[in-house]
Amino acid sequence: MSRLFASVRARATLAATLVVAVALVAAGTAVLLSLRSNLLGEAGTQAERSARDVATELAFGTAYGDLSLDVDDRPVQVVDDRGTLVAAGEDLERISGTGVDAVKPRPAATGYARDRDDGGDGEDAAAADDDDGREPLEPSEIGEPITVGDGSATIDGDTEDYRFAAVPVETDDRGRLTVYAGAPLSAEHGAVNTALTVMLIGFPVLLAVVAWVTWLVTRRALRPVEGIRREMAAITASEDLARRVPVPATHDEVARLASTTNQTLAALESSVERQRRFVADASHELRSPIASLRTQLEVAAAHPELLDLAGAVEDTVRLQRLAADLLLLARLDAGERPADxxxxxxxxxxxxxxxxxxxxxxxxxxxxxxxxxxxxxxxxxxxxxxxxxxxxxxxxxxxxxxxxxxxxxxxxxxxxxxxxxxxxxxxxxxxxxxxxxxxxxxxxxxxxxxxxxxxxxxxxxxxxxxxxxxxxxxxxxxxxx
Structure with a gap:
């Protein structure tokens, strides 16, 4: 495994896959958050619309028993200023998130305060009110602010999560009332879950495709580098500096690397050849005075009277100068820096x-x-x-x-x-x-x-x-x- 990730190709593939994975996770998270926010906003708007409809009926004096509380099977509560449930949907069995857990109105609060005990109907009551000089309430008396929150409710045996909107309304005879109405979050949950499922399935597939494509592309891009490596290994093994690495026709960084490698090989070949010639020439130059000096010494050993002392000294001086020159050249080739x-x-x-x-x-x-x-x-x-x-x-x-x-x-x-x-x-x-x-x-x-x-x-x-x-x-x- 360590040898695998030592490969440039493997590291490039891993890096590309990680970058795409991070980008996909970030984008997916942003999409899910945006989708959830939009759907929650839409559910809140629907809940507010339902609450305003009920609040409008209350503002116009509609009795609790005549309110439209069971429209679309959505949970609705009407609470007075003392927190007492005065009206609710008939099929509401359980509710949470509104602050009032009661689902059945109190019996004393189910009527309309202006209904007469003498059996007068709503119209007579309304006429009496008119006779009393009081005007019917207007929708403009629906109060602010409107608050929104999340909760759950059970209606006719079905439990769901809801987005609740609370709309206050002021009435002349019943005081301040608050209408709680909910909109189901099933669509939001379904959409978010569907999007999340698609991402969990699609992202791994997309990452696999990215990794595969990157692996192929890097293999194609690094193929000339591998060719250069093989040729350099062959040159090292054969010690043949006259060989050159192949130069791809791509005119990119790899091609420039191959050209630079060939230039280095050419310079190295020239340096080695120069060194060989230097050694050969130095050996040749040293051989002559050494041979001459040896001949003179051998002759002098056999015939002392024939010793050419001046010639021996001259050969020795020449040999000394040549050795000094070779030593200086060696120091210069070694990069000796001159004094300052x-x-x-x-x-x-x-x-x-x-x-x-x-x-x-x-x-x-x-x-x-x-x-x-x-x-x-x-x-x-x-x-x-x-x-x-x-x-x-x-x-x-x-x-x-x-x-x-x-x-x-x-x-x-x-x-x-x-x-x-x-x-x-x-x-x-x-x-x-x-x-x-x-x-x-x-x-x-x-x-x-x-x-x-x-x-x-x-x-x-x-x-x-x-x-x-x-x-x-x-x-x-x-x-x-």
């Missing part, structure tokens, strides 16, 4: 040119500073001067200046220059343009590669172009301190 000291490039250039024949340092007299490692920047200048002297006919010139926010060191020679097609290639490791030149004269081909790597890690650049007087001009640009 302020370096005076003018003084550093004069120091690097000291003792070299034919090298001239030119500056404007002011100190030109750059932030970085004095040792690494001194190594850059030394490598540039070594390269310039190796190719110069007679003179090398070093110019130090400030150019805006940059500190510039330019090293120019009067040699043959660098062909335009090779101006980037010469900064690669173990590259020597003159294949006919011996290693003793040309070095290992690491000087310019080290110089550029150091320049880049100091936030600068190292480029080459034609010098104004011929030859090559190497320009080192660093952020000014």
């Amino acid at each position: 000291a302020r370096v005076d490039l003018t003084a550093l250039a004069r120091e690097a040119a000291e003792g070299r024949t034919g090298v001239t340092v030119r500056g404007d007299g002011a100190a030109v500073g750059a932030a970085g490692s004095r040792g690494q920047l001194g190594r850059v200048l030394a490598n540039l001067l070594d390269n310039a002297q190796r190719h110069a006919r007679s003179a090398v010139e070093v110019a130090v200046r400030r150019d805006g926010d940059a500190a510039v060191v330019a090293v120019a020679d009067d040699g043959e220059g660098v062909p335009a097609a090779d101006r980037e290639r010469i900064f690669e490791r173990f590259v020597r343009l003159d294949a006919a030149r011996s290693r003793d004269d040309g070095g290992a081909g690491l000087g310019l590669a080290i110089a550029r790597d150091v320049a880049v890690r100091h936030g600068g650049t190292l480029t080459v172009r034609d010098a104004p007087a011929g030859g090559a001009l190497f320009e080192l640009r660093l952020p000014s301190a």
Whole structure:
């Protein structure tokens, strides 16, 4: 189960289903509450209408026995201001929610107070009232406020829930009366129960459909990702960095992921290949001085008089320099951050040119500073001067200046220059343009590669172009301190 929910597809399906479930529950609750409120309001309106009809009859002086109390088999009560039941429906057997639980009127209150003992009918009584100068009551005397509440009642053996409305009415001879009339809530209960049943059945089905559709959609969307994963697993197992993952034609995030993965693989392949070439070239370069030194030592062991001490020292120095270059390159490749000291490039250039024949340092007299490692920047200048002297006919010139926010060191020679097609290639490791030149004269081909790597890690650049007087001009640009 834990592996199932570790899947992006399963989590997406679960999340979508939960979101839809929450939305459905919220919407269903709102619908049920709105439906119940509307139906309760309608039942209250019906109950109020029934109570007003009875209150109107009372206001016009209708006797209790002549009231319309059994219309539509709804519970009706008439209560006086002392809380005594004076009239009720004939079939009413039990009632609650009105405040008066009595269902049978008191015998003394069932008549009409204005009925005469001499047998006068209603019309005579009404005439007598007219003779007394009293006007019949008007419906406008039905009082306010009207209250509404819930309860239950049993009519002719059937018990139901009702919505009761209480309507007060003022009469001249009977005082203040209150009419309680109820409207059944069976329709409200039925509608709400039906809607709830539909939701309880429909919502799980809808959630199942949502989960199924989400599962299918995510499977289709993640199929390219699975293809990328399988291909990456195959590349890892085979260690073949020349392979690439498939790029879907969807032009979406997955396609961009595949393209980025292929770019990463290409960069990794290039880095690994560069590392392999570096190891092979380093081994080749180390083999020559080591072999020469061993030969000289073996000869010296057999014939001490034939020992070429100067050649042995030269091979040892060359081996030492090559090892130092390889160590520096290894530190640069490992991401070693340069120091943040302020370096005076003018003084550093004069120091690097000291003792070299034919090298001239030119500056404007002011100190030109750059932030970085004095040792690494001194190594850059030394490598540039070594390269310039190796190719110069007679003179090398070093110019130090400030150019805006940059500190510039330019090293120019009067040699043959660098062909335009090779101006980037010469900064690669173990590259020597003159294949006919011996290693003793040309070095290992690491000087310019080290110089550029150091320049880049100091936030600068190292480029080459034609010098104004011929030859090559190497320009080192660093952020000014």
